Amino acid sequence: MANLALRSLTKSYGATEVLHGISLDVADGEFVVLVGPSGCGKSTTLRMIAGLEETTSGIIEIGGREVNNLEPKERDIAMVFQNYAIYPHMSVKKNIAFGLRSSKMPKADKEKRIQEVAGILDMVDLLDRKPSQLSGGQRQRVAIGRAMVRDPAVFLFDEPLSNLDAQLRTQMRLEIKKLHQRVGNTIIFVTHDQVEAMTMADRIVIMKDGHIQQVGTPEEVFHSPANTFVARFIGAPSMNLLDGRLNGTQVTLDAGNTVDVPEVPGSGDQAVLLGVRPDDLHPDSTNPIITGTVTLREPLGAETLIYVETPSGEIIAKADGRTPPQVGATVQLGADPENLHIFDSVNGDALS
Amino acid sequence: MSDIAPSADTLLMAKPAPRSRNMGQILRWLILFIGGIAMIMPIAYMISTSLKWPHEVYNVNLIPEEPTIENYTYVLEDGRFYWWFVNSIIIATITTICNLLFDSLVGYTLCKFRFPGRTIVFIAILSTLMIPTEMLVIPWYLMSQAFGWLDTYWGIMFPGLMTAFGTFLMKQFFESVPDDFIEAARIDGLNELQIWWTVAMPLVKPALAALAIFVFLGNWTAFLWPLIVTNSVDMYTIPVGLSGFGDEADVAWELIMTGAAISTIPTLIVFLIFQRFIIRGVVMAGLKG
Numbered sequence: 186m187a188n189l190a191l192r193s194l195t196k197s198y199g200a201t202e203v204l205h206g207i208s209l210d211v212a213d214g215e216f217v218v219l220v221g222p223s224g225c226g227k228s229t230t231l232r233m234i235a236g237l238e239e240t241t242s243g244i245i246e247i248g249g250r251e252v253n254n255l256e257p258k259e260r261d262i263a264m265v266f267q268n269y270a271i272y273p274h275m276s277v278k279k280n281i282a283f284g285l286r287s288s289k290m291p292k293a294d295k296e297k298r299i300q301e302v303a304g305i306l307d308m309v310d311l312l313d314r315k316p317s318q319l320s321g322g323q324r325q326r327v328a329i330g331r332a333m334v335r336d337p338a339v340f341l342f343d344e345p346l347s348n349l350d351a352q353l354r355t356q357m358r359l360e361i362k363k364l365h366q367r368v369g370n371t372i373i374f375v376t377h378d379q380v381e382a383m384t385m386a387d388r389i390v391i392m393k394d395g396h397i398q399q400v401g402t403p404e405e406v407f408h409s410p411a412n413t414f415v416a417r418f419i420g421a422p423s424m425n426l427l428d429g430r431l432n433g434t435q436v437t438l439d440a441g442n443t444v445d446v447p448e449v450p451g452s453g454d455q456a457v458l459l460g461v462r463p464d465d466l467h468p469d470s471t472n473p474i475i476t477g478t479v480t481l482r483e484p485l486g487a488e489t490l491i492y493v494e495t496p497s498g499e500i501i502a503k504a505d506g507r508t509p510p511q512v513g514a515t516v517q518l519g520a521d522p523e524n525l526h527i528f529d530s531v532n533g534d535a536l537s
Numbered sequence: 538m539s540d541i542a543p544s545a546d547t548l549l550m551a552k553p554a555p556r557s558r559n560m561g562q563i564l565r566w567l568i569l570f571i572g573g574i575a576m577i578m579p580i581a582y583m584i585s586t587s588l589k590w591p592h593e594v595y596n597v598n599l600i601p602e603e604p605t606i607e608n609y610t611y612v613l614e615d616g617r618f619y620w621w622f623v624n625s626i627i628i629a630t631i632t633t634i635c636n637l638l639f640d641s642l643v644g645y646t647l648c649k650f651r652f653p654g655r656t657i658v659f660i661a662i663l664s665t666l667m668i669p670t671e672m673l674v675i676p677w678y679l680m681s682q683a684f685g686w687l688d689t690y691w692g693i694m695f696p697g698l699m700t701a702f703g704t705f706l707m708k709q710f711f712e713s714v715p716d717d718f719i720e721a722a723r724i725d726g727l728n729e730l731q732i733w734w735t736v737a738m739p740l741v742k743p744a745l746a747a748l749a750i751f752v753f754l755g756n757w758t759a760f761l762w763p764l765i766v767t768n769s770v771d772m773y774t775i776p777v778g779l780s781g782f783g784d785e786a787d788v789a790w791e792l793i794m795t796g797a798a799i800s801t802i803p804t805l806i807v808f809l810i811f812q813r814f815i816i817r818g819v820v821m822a823g824l825k826g
Contacts, residue, residue: 237720258726270717274739287726331725 187248187338194243221392263332413533440496460526466502470519586794608795621778644707710744
């Protein structure tokens with residue numbers, strides 16, 4: 186196990202810079218998820234940590250040792266790939282043992298280690314099978330087993346659940362989290378799925394266009410997003426953003442309504458975006474924000490998502506699942522002031 | 538007559554479809570039959586001629602009037618044929634092994650490594666496919682002469698130890714090996730040569746089998762270069778040796794056909810072993826067999 190540090194890391198392809206000096210500290214045994222839309226640089230960052238991409242500038246440290254000029258095999262890392270990368274011509278056992286090929290461990294110890302890993306991953310009965318005889322989830326477990334068998338300082342996961350169906354993804358998500366609790370290695374996990382990020386991470390790193398937007402615990406990034414990008418990226422459905430003007434502890438929406446908001450220290454009279462999550466926006470709130478007409482309902486069982494056309498545009502709210510407003514009904518939506526977020530309308534940074 | 542009754546024209550138009558399908562089917566079978574006959578006849582005549590006496594060779598009858606195995610006895614007891622057979626086996630086998638190694642190494646390098654001039658190197662290798670063998674034999678001969686390779690195994694083999702075709706074939710097949718496999722092996726601590734041998738090569742077995750058959754057959758049947766580079770009868774390969782059966786006045790076709798029939802046996806064995814691979818290989822390489 187080891188900590189990991191990225192210092193002003195940049196990556197350029199020719200004249201195009203795709204990573205713009207990112208810095209990050211990952212503690213020993215921490216589960217960190219890099220999340221962001223396609224092309225944000227999360228996989229490139231991971232591949233640079235692995236040594237599969239050269240670093241244009243900046244420093245990568247694993248266990249306090251600079252690894253920029255080390256080969257992947259010398260970095261004490263293991264990686265699980267999106268498409269598993271388990272060798273089709275080898276049995277499960279040989280695939281798992283492959284990670285120990287270059288190890289100087291005695292043969293008996295290697296065998297013991299393979300059995301141990303197979304036991305942890307519940308694959309003892311599958312050791313003689315070929316990958317073609319396994320399901321998607323089992324294949325992914327083999328890939329994880331191959332990474333685990335070496336007991337690396339840092340595990341790198343590159344969107345390992347993307348190829349699985351929704352049910353299996355949920356199951357594997359749990360298994361990886363349990364595995365982390367059991368083995369306790371440092372894990373860097375890349376995904377574009379914010380649900381995966383929220384459910385698995387100790388800390389989430391949200392990236393966009395080669396920049397880190399925010400680093401924080403799932404609770405922090407959800408409840409205190411650093412900017413409108415994070416606010417909209419984390420949480421499903423996305424946070425509603427309404428144009429308005431801040432004046433003291435009130436925001437006057439462009440539509441004319443005035444909303445009570447928490448005090449924003451150091452702010453004056455300025456244009457803002459008022460953010461409110463659909464989960465916090467209810468038809469029966471004591472702090473009304475806006476009125477509109479229900480145009481669509483999406484029943485989710487316990488709750489129903491309602492799409493409401495308002496003078497500030499379409500917004501999404503959550504209503505009770507048993508007695509949701511009818512389509513065409515006029516509803517007044519509101520939220521508690523402490524659940525409202527205020528962002529600078531120019532640069533999108535959070536003010537509250 | 539009712540308005541809704543089908544007209545005679547409609548009925549006539551409805552009929553021809555199955556008939557034209559049958560005609561098409563018959564035509565396809567006919568073409569395949571003719572093709573099959575065209576392929577089998579030379580082989581049938583080769584075997585037939587090998588079972589004929591010299592006076593019957595120029596009769597076109599497929600079944601010999603007086604079948605004999607005298608030609609087989611003569612050829613197999615002739616010490617020269619034995620050596621030609623051994624020479625052909627040695628040359629075809631070594632050349633095949635070298636092609637499998639060198640072509641796949643170069644193909645793998647061109648496919649999986651990014652380095653300046655990679656495309657130029659690949660185009661340069663491919664461009665040699667456009668140069669006919671007839672143009673190359675003179676420089677090859679001069680080179681062999683200068684190095685003292687004339688009339689040696691090395692002299693016969695060296696032009697074919699690596700081929701542009703094989704390199705191209707292997708490069709195309711390595712494209713189908715996902716980079717993740719190679720990167721995973723790199724992380725697992727293998728060096729590049731180990732990755733090529735342990736990870737990449739087993740994944741392109743169909744291509745290797747196809748290439749093995751192409752190269753083996755190509756060298757087994759090679760005539761022009763072995764004819765030029767060899768002087769002594771003991772260094773001949775089967776095609777060169779067979780062409781010398783007979784004398785200035787007459788060609789001993791029955792002996793040539795007997796030698797040819799015997800020499801097809803190794804190629805038949807190679808093909809039977811690798812045929813399931815070659816079919817897949819030919820399909821994947823987009824080549825004609």
